[in-house]
Amino acid sequence: MSNLEQTLSIIKPDAVERNLSEEIKQVFKNNDFKILKEKKIKLEKHEAEKFYQVHQSKPFYNDLCTYLSSGAIVVMILEKENAVLDNRKLMGATDPLKAENGTLRKKYGVSIDKNSVHGSDSTENAKIEIDFFFKN
Secondary structure, X not given: OOOEEEEEEEEOXXXXXXXXXXXXXXXXXXXXXXXXXXXXXXXXXXXXXXXOHHHXXXXXXXXXXXXXXXXXXXXXXXXXXXXXXXXXXXXXXXXXXXXXXXXHHHHHOOOOOOOOEEEOOOHHHHHHHXXXXXXX
């Protein structure tokens, strides 16, 4: 029985700015992810606040929202078996300095705030996040 899952991935403003979108998408493809849908968008701050509302009580919330809405982002629906967990592994630790070699954040991340990629942290959140960007 296959455990085909979908997860949301965001290529954040720092990576889009440095023209890394195609390179990062290739890493996903090389790791057997299918990119089902993708679009390049620019969020308004209030939209970023809605997206990150789960972090509302945290001290970094405002900076996070300001950053996510600071430039273009690429949002994608990725699919494969165990997509959520595999994407988390591929991204690496939030802090690029602590991320393992070969992970996206180790390779492309600038700092703990500008860590180049976002991925859903659970199948429940993946559904919510996918709907946020792709439900018409």
